[in-house]
Amino acid sequence: MPTISRKGLLMPESPIRKLVPFAEGAKKRGVKVIHLNIGQPDIKTPQIAIDAIKNCDMDILAYSRTEGSDTYREKIAQYYAKNDIHVLAQDIIVTTGGSEALSFTMGTIADAEDEIIIPEPFYANYNGFATAAGIKVVPVVSHIESNFALPPIEEFEKLITPNTKAILICNPGNPTGYLYSREEIKKLAKIVKKHNLFLIADEVYREFTYDGKEHYSILQEEGLEENAIIVDSVSKRYSMCGARIGYLVSRNKEFVKTALKFAQARLSPPTYAQIASEAALDTPQEYFDDVKKEYVARRNVLISELKKIEGIKVAEPQGAFYCIAELPIDNSDTFAQWLLEDFNVDGETVMVAPAAGFYATEGLGTKQIRIAYVLEKEELIRAVYIIKEALKAYKS
Template sequence: MPQLSDKGRLMPESPIRKLVPYAEVAKAKGRTVYHLNIGQPDIKTPEVAMEAIRNCQEKVIEYSHSAGNISYRKKLAKMYQNIGIDVNEEEMLITTGGSEAITFALMTCLNPGDEVIIPEPFYANYNGFAVAAGVNVVPVTSSIENDFALPAIEEFEKLIGPKTKAVVICNPNNPTGYLYSKEELNQLRELILKHDLFLFSDEVYREFCYGGEEHFSAMNLEGMDQHVIMMDSVSKRYSECGVRIGALITKNKEVIKTALKFAQARLCPPAFGQIAAEASLETPKEYFEEVYNEYIARRDFVVAALNEMDGVYCPTPKGAFYTVVKLPIDDADKFAQWILEDFEYNNQTVMVAPATGFYATKGLGKNEVRIAYVLKKEDLAKAMVALAEALKVYPGRTR
């Protein structure tokens, strides 16, 4: 048999999706599985988006411009301008989800063998994007002990070498829910300028900032126009994960010009996705207020419930709709499989994402899981009871 590629061999499994077969078996047994493992909100997609798809009058579903429909880009630019990010339609590419925006950024700015520094734990698919681009991820570790704040700049400095070309941040953070402050971002700014690096800023959870905290975009860092590349997506903002529409935004004209060549190679972003995304820009303010209040309630409930469990520590997320939780367990991967395979409480169980998959450093996250509080409160309540009962009887409990 012919040999497969090194990239195929190195491509990591999704820590979020690899347990799906165990969940399917549990469901086949008649058990209710509460999915706390994946950022798939149960919030309704805005009606304006659904209506735009239902009422589409196109006679032919044509290719769009490789950079995305100009009408969408103009409206999207206006949306950014309204929140203080000064960009125009020529300074963005519409992509097939935020995932493609990240991949395009890596392939545009880094050569195979170059290095990108990422605070860990980080969105697990960054590993896959890096493998696809032939780029090496160099982690700088944040800690649950200080709720996953940005690591000290001195720790970044220690990792910078001749192959270092970029730093990636996700703000608010997936998987931790941490929100980087303006002060932390300005510390990164000094580092980026000192070493002439790119800063990739994944800001798909911008709208989800809690407790009076405000989001500060890396696009607004002074003197960073040629260094910052922002990645965005409609997936979480409008609960439209399946339309697969994202964006790559930067003031750096050479980056846009070069990334467009990758965009041309894949022809265009999804047509119906762009129709839905453009219509979503007309979503009424009340929608966001309702969604925001719902997530605040879910966050507060889950954090309180987790911290009431013996031996559990859950930081209070400042943004997104995730939290990384420390559990009294020996091995998060074993626990996540066991709770699906061998455990049930009132014929119910939960699916969590082992945090090991969000770290690049081997051995980290073994007693941590990511929980996505994307279910309605009634389901979250049942899930928390099941999790608490599971921890009482798990054979690998550590205390």
């Protein structure tokens, strides 16, 4: 019998999607499932993006340029300039989602057995991209007690080896919602320059910062021209997850030139989605103001309701739309599956994302879940009530 690759066997399951069969089973039994597991916003996509596709009258749906259309990349550069990030169109490669941008980045900067240091918990697919590239993820632990703040820089220093190629952060963070401060970014900038490393920042949630706090990009930090790489996406910013458009951005010309070769191997990003994404850049500021206001209200309701449950520990997100909660249970994977298979309140249950899959260190996060607060406030209140009743009934 033919054998599967070692790489394939090591590829991790998605902690977000692996419970889908159990959710589908619950729905077939007539149970309503409230989805707290996935960051699919219920916010409407800007109409300007939808209309751009509806009104497109092209006769041939042709390949686009490998790096994305000139007009789109020029407008992306203008968008960044409004955010005090000054780059040129040629510093940008449009990709098929932020996922492809991350994949191209890892392939460009690291060889098999090289290492990337990542504060954990982190976006689960970083593990998958690293496995596909044969790269070793070296985690540095952040803690719920400190709201998942940047670990002491000395902890990073201890982990740097001759094989270390980069430090990767998500800012604001998925799954934690933590927003790195200007001071924390400066600490990271200092260490990557000292050790001649890349600093990769996944900044797809840049617009979603709360409590008067502002996002500080690594490309706003002077002196990182050769070190800084941004991964970005339209998915969450414009509620366009299905467009599958992202981009990577760097002033390091050698990096961009090399990443473009990876992009050429997949030909081009999707044409229609670029049309919609380019139009979305003209979305008025009021859209983002309203979306932020809504997410703050949802966050406040969620955190308030969770804190009413005895034995729960919860981090308070300052950005994005996720939070990590630690439950009084032994194993959140087992609990999450039990919620879908064996528990409901008046025909309703919840689907959560077990947090162990957001860690690289074995044994961490086993009592934690990630909650995406992308639902209306009333639905979030109902979901937390179901979790509260479930914890009463659950025998860990």
